[in-house]
Amino acid sequence: MKSYDPNKIEAKWQKKWLELGIYKNYNKDKKFYVLDMFPYPSGAGLHVGHPRGYIATDIISRYKLLQGFSVLHPIGWDAFGLPAENYAIKNKIHPKIAVEKNIITFKKQLKKFGFTYDWDKEINTTDPEYYKWTQWIFLKMFEKGLAYESNEPVNWCPNCKTVLANEDLEKGLCERCKTQVIQKKMRQWVLKMTNYADRLLYDLNLKELNWENSIIEQQKNWIGKSEGVQFEIKIKNSLEKIEVYTTRIDTVYGMTYAVIAPEHPIIEKIKKGIKNYSEVEKYLIQAQKKTEFERTELQKEKTGIELKGIKAINPFTEKEIPLFVADYVLGFYGTGAIMAVPSHDERDFEFAKKYNLPIKHVILMENPCDSENLVDWKQELIDKKHWWWKHDYCYTKDGMLFNSKLYSHFSSEQARDKITEWLEKKGIGKRKINYKMRDWVFSRQRYWGEPIPIIHCEKCEAVAVPENQLPVKLPEIKHYEPTGTGEGPLATIHDWVNTKCPKCNKPAKRETNTMPQWAGSSWYYLRYIDSKNNKSLIDKKLEKKWMPVDLYIGGAEHATRHLLYARFWHKFLYDISVVSTIEPFKKFMYVGLILAKDGQKMSKRWNNVINPDDVINQFGADSTRLYEMFMGPFMQAISWSVDGIKGTRRFLDRIWKLQKNLIKTEEKSTEILMHKTIKGVTEDIEQFKFNTAISTMMIFINKAEKNGTTIANYESLLKILSPFAPHITEEIWEKLGHKKSIFLSTWPKYNVELIKDDKINLVIQINGKVRDIVIVNADILEKDAKKIAMKSEKIKTYITNKEIKKTIFVPKKLINIVI
RNA sequence: GGUCCAGUGGCGGAAUUGGUAUACGCGCAACACUUAAAAUGUUGUGUCCAAAAGGCAUGUGGGUUCAACUCCCACCUGGACCACCA
Numbered sequence: 062m063k064s065y066d067p068n069k070i071e072a073k074w075q076k077k078w079l080e081l082g083i084y085k086n087y088n089k090d091k092k093f094y095v096l097d098m099f100p101y102p103s104g105a106g107l108h109v110g111h112p113r114g115y116i117a118t119d120i121i122s123r124y125k126l127l128q129g130f131s132v133l134h135p136i137g138w139d140a141f142g143l144p145a146e147n148y149a150i151k152n153k154i155h156p157k158i159a160v161e162k163n164i165i166t167f168k169k170q171l172k173k174f175g176f177t178y179d180w181d182k183e184i185n186t187t188d189p190e191y192y193k194w195t196q197w198i199f200l201k202m203f204e205k206g207l208a209y210e211s212n213e214p215v216n217w218c219p220n221c222k223t224v225l226a227n228e229d230l231e232k233g234l235c236e237r238c239k240t241q242v243i244q245k246k247m248r249q250w251v252l253k254m255t256n257y258a259d260r261l262l263y264d265l266n267l268k269e270l271n272w273e274n275s276i277i278e279q280q281k282n283w284i285g286k287s288e289g290v291q292f293e294i295k296i297k298n299s300l301e302k303i304e305v306y307t308t309r310i311d312t313v314y315g316m317t318y319a320v321i322a323p324e325h326p327i328i329e330k331i332k333k334g335i336k337n338y339s340e341v342e343k344y345l346i347q348a349q350k351k352t353e354f355e356r357t358e359l360q361k362e363k364t365g366i367e368l369k370g371i372k373a374i375n376p377f378t379e380k381e382i383p384l385f386v387a388d389y390v391l392g393f394y395g396t397g398a399i400m401a402v403p404s405h406d407e408r409d410f411e412f413a414k415k416y417n418l419p420i421k422h423v424i425l426m427e428n429p430c431d432s433e434n435l436v437d438w439k440q441e442l443i444d445k446k447h448w449w450w451k452h453d454y455c456y457t458k459d460g461m462l463f464n465s466k467l468y469s470h471f472s473s474e475q476a477r478d479k480i481t482e483w484l485e486k487k488g489i490g491k492r493k494i495n496y497k498m499r500d501w502v503f504s505r506q507r508y509w510g511e512p513i514p515i516i517h518c519e520k521c522e523a524v525a526v527p528e529n530q531l532p533v534k535l536p537e538i539k540h541y542e543p544t545g546t547g548e549g550p551l552a553t554i555h556d557w558v559n560t561k562c563p564k565c566n567k568p569a570k571r572e573t574n575t576m577p578q579w580a581g582s583s584w585y586y587l588r589y590i591d592s593k594n595n596k597s598l599i600d601k602k603l604e605k606k607w608m609p610v611d612l613y614i615g616g617a618e619h620a621t622r623h624l625l626y627a628r629f630w631h632k633f634l635y636d637i638s639v640v641s642t643i644e645p646f647k648k649f650m651y652v653g654l655i656l657a658k659d660g661q662k663m664s665k666r667w668n669n670v671i672n673p674d675d676v677i678n679q680f681g682a683d684s685t686r687l688y689e690m691f692m693g694p695f696m697q698a699i700s701w702s703v704d705g706i707k708g709t710r711r712f713l714d715r716i717w718k719l720q721k722n723l724i725k726t727e728e729k730s731t732e733i734l735m736h737k738t739i740k741g742v743t744e745d746i747e748q749f750k751f752n753t754a755i756s757t758m759m760i761f762i763n764k765a766e767k768n769g770t771t772i773a774n775y776e777s778l779l780k781i782l783s784p785f786a787p788h789i790t791e792e793i794w795e796k797l798g799h800k801k802s803i804f805l806s807t808w809p810k811y812n813v814e815l816i817k818d819d820k821i822n823l824v825i826q827i828n829g830k831v832r833d834i835v836i837v838n839a840d841i842l843e844k845d846a847k848k849i850a851m852k853s854e855k856i857k858t859y860i861t862n863k864e865i866k867k868t869i870f871v872p873k874k875l876i877n878i879v880i
Numbered sequence: 881g882g883u884c885c886a887g888u889g890g891c892g893g894a895a896u897u898g899g900u901a902u903a904c905g906c907g908c909a910a911c912a913c914u915u916a917a918a919a920u921g922u923u924g925u926g927u928c929c930a931a932a933a934g935g936c937a938u939g940u941g942g943g944u945u946c947a948a949c950u951c952c953c954a955c956c957u958g959g960a961c962c963a964c965c966a
Contacts, residue, residue, distance in 0.1 A: 274884090275884060275885070275960085275961085278883075278884065278961090279883095279884090279961060279962080282883075282884095282961080282962060283962080285962095285965065305966085306965095306966070307966060308965095308966065320966095363964080388964095389964050389966095390964085390966080391966090394965045394966080395965070399966050401966090402966090406966065407881095407964090408964050408966075409966080411964095495965075495966095497962095497965050617960080617961085618961095620961080621961085621962090691892090691893095691904085691905070692893085693892060693893060694893085697886090698960090699893095700892085702891085702892070702906080704891085704906050705891095705905070705906060707905095707906075708904090708905045708906055711905090711920095714920090752893075752894085752904085753895095753903090755904080755905090756893090756894075756903070756905070757903095757904085758904095759904055759905075760903080760904070763904090822900070824899075824900050826899085826947075828946070829899090829945090829947040829948095830947090831900055834900065866946085867946070868946085869947080871899055871947095874899055874900085875899055875900075875947090877899080878946090
């Protein structure tokens with residue numbers, strides 16, 4: 062027998078599988094759609110971390126295939142966007158050429174793993190035939206009023222020279238280049254994602270949605286629903302009023318001042334009444350210059366300025382309170398104005414301390430109604446039990462109201478209801494729901510993206526490009542560097558920009574901004590299903606057949622961006638009847654990062670990148686696949702180690718050698734172990750516990766190597782190993798005389814009767830400590846177990862002359878004697 | 881600062897409706913094979929003790945229990961996400 066030579070057999074089977082197309086049986090009764098987050102073909106190529114998720118989906122694909130499913134397992138390229146463009150600029154290659162080159166590298170690398178991808182379904186977001194439909198979705202949104210032009214201040218990255226969405230920021234820095242982002246008023250396209258906020262939140266609770274909890278929590282936090290009250294505060298001697306938003310209306314009697322954001326429009330209206338306007342103006346200019354990062358830096362002291370000569374009226378007490386402008390109030394959230402309650406809000410507290418503003422307590426830490434001295438409540442009890450209330454102390458939790466006129470004695474919860482009712486009755490306030498999530502800023506002033514299919518006409522304003530003119534192709538261009546003017550580089554191509562208005566036929570200009578990187582990936586899972594369709598986005602029958610995606614695997618870092626955007630688009634497509642499911646991804650699993658040996662992220666910068674090609678050349682694809690799954694729990698980040706992979710290679714060597722150790726009749730225990738192994742591996746795959754699935758098979762080979770095993774068991778072993786190590790198992794399968802691929806066979810079943818243990822190790826404990834272990838029948842009764850325990854020599858030494866208080870018997874497990 | 885998750889041998893890790901802690905792999909040591917090495921195989925490998933018997937060990941300190949890696953409380957350390965969202 063020749064020794065195991067992975068390089069030879071892997072190339073052979075990769076070629077054969079492609080020729081035979083064994084994965085492409087799409088007509089079975091049961092379907093399974095398994096999806097990888099498609100890669101971004103960067104210039105660096107793949108490192109060993111990328112394939113971890115792909116290996117898992119490949120294991121699931123082959124496993125489902127063996128269980129008789131039609132499996133859709135596609136791959137494609139998410140190739141628009143800043144990294145590709147920056148790489149191209151740096152290396153002075155056109156992004157299109159760079160992307161094409163990178164895709165070739167990526168493909169070559171991926172193919173070495175022997176994945177089940179159906180390459181006929183390959184897609185590329187930069188292909189006009191693909192982005193035609195990305196543009197089409199945008200136009201549908203435009204048609205429904207969900208895509209609109211806005212002039213609000215937006216995040217501008219001075220380095221990338223483009224606007225960014227909220228989701229593209231990392232602590233106020235540009236997620237790509239870590240430059241501080243500034244706020245800039247610019248015309249831009251925005252998608253009304255907030256219209257879907259409630260559904261995006263609510264549907265996360267669907268039973269059918271089987272997502273990792275931490276991802277669901279992250280999305281919920283990002284959407285950030287808060288239920289509160291919005292009410293108006295009058296300005297003294299003026300018809301103007303400001304609307305404030307609060308979730309703690311129960312603390313309203315503690316309001317000692319009010320604050321508006323620097324960008325609040327009322328400042329302009331009451332300008333004349335502000336006595337210190339020149340100083341206020343200075344502050345406004347200063348605040349505007351601050352980056353969002355500085356503004357939200359928590360450690361930074363709060364700043365603000367009082368609008369002298371202006372007084373606000375607390376509608377509850379009718380008392381005058383000062384009004385401040387301060388940039389700790391955010392213009393974009395709620396109403397851009399707040400009631401300030403320093404006694405029960407930490408930010409207001411900090412501000413009040415700095416500017417010496419009164420602090421009035423209205424919430425008690427605990428409910429004195431619970432105490433017996435209900436009658437004596439009021440001052441005495443407060444003084445005694447709640448010494449803090451006169452002092453500088455900020456209590457932010459719910460409690461019981463006092464100092465709140467007729468609402469005193471109420472709990473925070475009751476008070477919120479009652480006070481809101483009062484506001485509603487008076488017509489000066491109402492319940493209001495706010496979200497942290499903002500609308501999606503959708504235009505980029507860059508070249509390498511889908512052109513936004515809009516034509517600007519002086520008379521007709523923004524007009525949709527007619528559907529039959531899609532795609533609006535991205536024109537060839539000499540200089541694709543960003544301009545920094547707010548227009549995209551496309552603005553320089555006059556032939557392209559100047560066109561006619563589709564409505565009135567007069568001269569008009571094309572939109573020169575492009576779509577963000579996340580556009581193409583927001584619906585790509587649909588295109589795989591019907592990748593060649595040029596009449597519609599997707600055929601209805603095919604959509605019904607394959608959707609939803611049964612399993613989606615990718616990085617956890619996409620929890621609040623890609624996954625949110627894709628769900629948003631999917632719900633829109635549902636509303637316009639393009640898709641039939643309300644959620645796109647039934648199950649989502651995230652894959653843990655593979656770190657370099659030093660515990661850092663793999664990056665060219667640290668010079669610690671491991672290229673999978675090298676690993677495969679040395680150990681083979683099967684060993685590499687096996688090791689990436691064996692190294693630790695799937696969702697956990699883990700460091701790469703060369704030593705570990707030696708172990709999985711040895712394991713495959715032993716699988717190979719077992720061919721010559723096949724026997725006619727084997728010990729019963731080997732057969733039983735085989736069935737236990739099948740059970741273990743099946744259950745572990747279902748639960749994504751690939752590491753223990755592999756160790757289960759290792760346990761079997763340890764025994765089979767010693768005692769020998771039958772060909773029937775060996776074939777079962779090959780089958781359950783085949784999703785993990787497809788090449789070696791296929792090769793041995795062929796050597797054993799099979800004419801058809803192992804992946805056209807069926808997943809082995811285990812015999813439930815056989816794996817029932819009739820003998821067990823009964824643990825005998827004294828006071829919970831293991832003192833002896835005896836082999837007994839599995840169905841042993843308590844009284845018999847006790848007898849056996851008492852007979853044990855080891856136990857005797859412990860119980861002689863001791864009183865036995867009680868014994869605890871756990872069937873099939875142990876007996877514990879308490880003395 | 882908030883939320884969530886984690887902490888087990890020399891290393892990666894296994895075990896949770898509470899019931900034999902350290903499976904499996906790596907590494908290490910001894911032996912076999914070899915002129916030798918690599919590869920392979922066999923045996924051993926938590927810690928204390930020369931060994932046995934036994935004691936002690938799942939970040940730290942408490943608690944619940946016949947029994948705690950698993951549940952509860954407090955703390956320490958590390959990671960992820962969010963971060964003035966009223």
